[in-house]
Amino acid sequence: MVRPIKKKQIPNLQDAIKEAAWKQITEFGAPALSLRAIARELKITAPAIYNYFPDRDALVTALIIDAYTSFGDWQIEARDSASSDDLHNKLEAIGLAYRNWALTYPQRYQLIFGTPIPGYTAHREKVFPSSARSISALFNVVEEFYAAGKLNIDAVPAVSETYKTHYERWRTYFSEINPLSVFVAMIIWARVHGIVSLEIQGNLPSFGKKGDALYLFELNSISRQFIKE
Amino acid sequence: MVRPIKKKQIPNLQDAIKEAAWKQITEFGAPALSLRAIARELKITAPAIYNYFPDRDALVTALIIDAYTSFGDWQIEARDSASSDDLHNKLEAIGLAYRNWALTYPQRYQLIFGTPIPGYTAHREKVFPSSARSISALFNVVEEFYAAGKLNIDAVPAVSETYKTHYERWRTYFSEINPLSVFVAMIIWARVHGIVSLEIQGNLPSFGKKGDALYLFELNSISRQFIKE
DNA sequence: AAAAATAAATAAACGCTGTATATTTACAGT
DNA sequence: ACTGTAAATATACAGCGTTTATTTATTTTT
Numbered sequence: 001m002v003r004p005i006k007k008k009q010i011p012n013l014q015d016a017i018k019e020a021a022w023k024q025i026t027e028f029g030a031p032a033l034s035l036r037a038i039a040r041e042l043k044i045t046a047p048a049i050y051n052y053f054p055d056r057d058a059l060v061t062a063l064i065i066d067a068y069t070s071f072g073d074w075q076i077e078a079r080d081s082a083s084s085d086d087l088h089n090k091l092e093a094i095g096l097a098y099r100n101w102a103l104t105y106p107q108r109y110q111l112i113f114g115t116p117i118p119g120y121t122a123h124r125e126k127v128f129p130s131s132a133r134s135i136s137a138l139f140n141v142v143e144e145f146y147a148a149g150k151l152n153i154d155a156v157p158a159v160s161e162t163y164k165t166h167y168e169r170w171r172t173y174f175s176e177i178n179p180l181s182v183f184v185a186m187i188i189w190a191r192v193h194g195i196v197s198l199e200i201q202g203n204l205p206s207f208g209k210k211g212d213a214l215y216l217f218e219l220n221s222i223s224r225q226f227i228k229e
Numbered sequence: 230m231v232r233p234i235k236k237k238q239i240p241n242l243q244d245a246i247k248e249a250a251w252k253q254i255t256e257f258g259a260p261a262l263s264l265r266a267i268a269r270e271l272k273i274t275a276p277a278i279y280n281y282f283p284d285r286d287a288l289v290t291a292l293i294i295d296a297y298t299s300f301g302d303w304q305i306e307a308r309d310s311a312s313s314d315d316l317h318n319k320l321e322a323i324g325l326a327y328r329n330w331a332l333t334y335p336q337r338y339q340l341i342f343g344t345p346i347p348g349y350t351a352h353r354e355k356v357f358p359s360s361a362r363s364i365s366a367l368f369n370v371v372e373e374f375y376a377a378g379k380l381n382i383d384a385v386p387a388v389s390e391t392y393k394t395h396y397e398r399w400r401t402y403f404s405e406i407n408p409l410s411v412f413v414a415m416i417i418w419a420r421v422h423g424i425v426s427l428e429i430q431g432n433l434p435s436f437g438k439k440g441d442a443l444y445l446f447e448l449n450s451i452s453r454q455f456i457k458e
Numbered sequence: 459a460a461a462a463a464t465a466a467a468t469a470a471a472c473g474c475t476g477t478a479t480a481t482t483t484a485c486a487g488t
Numbered sequence: 489a490c491t492g493t494a495a496a497t498a499t500a501c502a503g504c505g506t507t508t509a510t511t512t513a514t515t516t517t518t
Binding site for chain 3: 491492493494495497499500501503505506507508509510512513514515517518
């Protein structure tokens with residue numbers, strides 16, 4: 001057999017490859033990802049994959065983009081589910097969604113925020129849009145607080161030059177956003193990320209989805225420190 | 230040639246293997262670590278390594294323990310360098326040491342807090358002592374604040390049961406420590422870790438060792454929130 | 459409808475990896 | 489000097505990502 005007839009082929013092989021990849025990652029962890037194993041599962045040969053992805057890194061990049069998109073969906077859904085005039089509620093919803101997504105899809109989380117694939121080197125330019133979109137929900141809400149004059153920026157320092165060039169890239173993906181809002185949003189992001197990444201990696205005890213005292217405390221701390229009244 | 234005579238052998242081959250491994254990790258990144266490449270560098274054959282490490286994971290575990298030890302050295306040195314009655318100074322020194330170590334040895338940092346080695350599965354029991362030691366400096370200082378009645382624990386919630394069993398393991402490595410101190414220390418740790426891990430992974434702009442506005446702001450936030458007067 | 463072009467798959471092979479097994483030999487203890 | 493042990497090599501295996509050449513199903517052109 002050299003090439004199966006169309007009826008026996010898998011339609012949308014590109015998607016099938018990604019699905020098989022996710023299945024492997026979920027089951028055996030990201031580092032176990034193997035093109036040959038994917039091929040075995042789909043009953044094709046390994047080089048056939050190269051018709052759809054130029055190399056393994058391209059496949060991983062596609063997976064990372066999918067993960068960011070999934071993450072962004074949760075973030076944006078959290079932002080939009082809360083009524084638009086209750087900013088506090090929105091901020092908390094986004095915070096909770098961050099951890100819930102990470103606990104629901106720990107492998108996707110690791111794929112994004114860890115570096116669990118053997119020789120993979122990130123293709124930042126390709127990933128950037130989905131990445132920027134996923135953080136946009138948080139940035140938007142912080143900016144809304146700022147616009148409403150409710151953002152406490154008394155102690156927030158001026159933005160340095162290197163920093164400015166970095167966030168300029170982001171600005172094209174969000175509506176207009178104030179440098180001070182960026183600073184606060186990044187602090188929030190870092191705090192939330194700090195707990196969740198320690199928790200996912202097993203350095204913190206897992207409280208489960210409901211027993212999240214430490215996390216809730218931090219969300220509360222964020223509100224008290226950065227939101228007026 | 231089957232076995233070189235002793236004069237031509239490398240003394241302390243075990244250490245030489247680890248050194249070569251670190252050299253590779255520093256140069257090409259952790260995922261590129263290869264037993265065969267180490268063997269080539271040391272001009273021995275790959276199976277010879279198995280006389281010193283039962284498998285590759287054992288070598289990685291040894292490297293992780295070394296990394297934790299190095300990290301712990303910096304932490305403890307920071308704790309002890311500040312005069313013992315200036316607790317604020319001690320806390321800040323530990324915080325700065327955390328980031329400085331990470332920026333000095335990004336590969337070691339990734340080895341500990343990322344999961345960058347292909348199929349490596351952590352040997353937690355073996356790593357635990359060096360890991361616990363490295364965090365002990367922070368825990369100690371927080372506990373000192375508590376003992377001096379200067380720890381602000383008003384808003385800190387009661388410790389849950391799952392949490393208690395976890396920190397009981399740590400207690401054997403520190404002197405007596407209060408549950409509330411543990412909670413605060415973990416918050417501090419998570420905050421510091423959040424920024425540094427984003428920074429190391431390139432998700433935050435690198436400010437360099439001096440331009441660390443965001444980090445200094447967080448250290449300041451920690452002091453204001455948790456330290457009285 | 460036949461022929462040519464294209465695209466998608468296989469087959470085979472290369473060099474790399476970690477690791478197991480058997481073999482050799484330098485060295486230590488008696 | 490002999491023997492036993494420990495540390496190295498030699499060889500081999502299976503798996504990996506990837507490259508090249510080949511085959512063939514499908515599409516396009518004549």
